[in-house]
Amino acid sequence: MREKADSDLVRRQNRLLLMEALRQHGAMARVEMGRHTGLSPASITSISSQLIADGILEEDTAPHVPSEGSHRRGRPTTQIDFNPKNANVVAVKVSIDGLELALADGRGAILARRTSRTATYDADPTAFGKLVADEITALLAKARVPARRVARVGIAVQGVADSQAGTVVWSPAFRTRNIAVSSVVEERLGIPCRVANDANMIAEGLIGSDRAGYGGTAAVVFMGYGVGMGLIINGQVYHGPTGAAAEFGHMNHLPDGPLCRCGRRGCVEAYVADYSLLRWASGNAATQPPSFNAIPEAHMLALEAAAHRGEAAAVSAYAKAGEALGFGLARIIAILTPSRIVLAGPGTRAMALIAPHLNRALEAGVVDELRRNVAIEVVPIDTDMIIKGTIDRALRHVDREIFAHGPPLKRGRELENIA
Ligand SMILES: [Zn+2]
Known part of the structure; x- marks a missing residue:
């Protein structure tokens, strides 16, 4: 035996x-x-x-x-x-201005997409799991794929996700905390579902596209509508016991600093995210609460242009961001000595404005001996990397939890028996 x-x-x-x-x-x-x-x-x-x-x-x-x-x-x-027909997976990206969904085959090729512009922040949080399930149903109907052919659903959210509990612990996309997602999707569709942080999914996507380049220890920093980090340790994304590891954006930069979307003061994000930059430039950072709306790209392009023209308020906003980012990364370097720090996301468009301040803070924040072995790079990625990473991770779960044991249709038959 x-x-x-x-x-x-x-x-x-x-x-x-x-x-x-x-x-x-x-x-x-x-x-x-x-x-x-x-x-x-x-x-x-x-x-x-x-x-x-x-x-x-x-x-x-x-x-x-x-x-x-x-x-x-x-x-x-x-x-x-x-075999691309061995199973399908669905990736869902939840952000402040809506949902993006993609259906992929067993090789990770995207077969169908769907976008829903429901502003999640104003949606009834108790109905959120149902909304996700309904959107997945609509995506599958469009692609003519029955739910039983879908082996896993992966959901990436901004903010803190608890993959064990299947909840969104906190996200700028929601007014309330601890929103159940996985259990609702699983109940309604009969498909196992996992939630994860969106920056971790970018790290998964980068690993999937360049295994050799991310084989060691690296930190991937997303800069844009928020600030997130995916931590890669020995070639694997470190999710921590609940999936909430590496919340770099909500690491404190300065006590009693400006209000962050998370409700605390002085987080790195409260200096670096798009809403924070605009607030600094307006001169009201100390008093103004953070905006909970998606910031249009045009507003950020205008701010960048103003800084390039030398307008003092705009210049100082990027200086503050570079400083917060630099001191934050200095702490990461001191703890982990990663070989690479990869900066990604739309916020990196302003790197020329941020870099001198970032470098000065890094030099002040960590000794040369630790700093000199770290390559800091800007990797141009689009936010579709979140979808790609979510698909990759869902497929790896399928490999481990289904295919390692036996043929793919087993679960489908089980589900039909249940139904
Ligand atoms: Zn915060």
């Missing part, structure tokens, strides 16, 4: 290892699978055959295009990849 349990565990681990290699590197031949996983050719043959028989992977015999100096001229190579 014990031996059976052990061999089942090894089988699951090896299936997962092989799927993980495919998620990281894309379609590959069996020989490459051996290289990436360290498994023997016999194991690769047996595991891949089983995964193909289960409908999770598929073979694709494409003519081999020889690379320069390759000895295998034009010989066809059997590539193995995920």
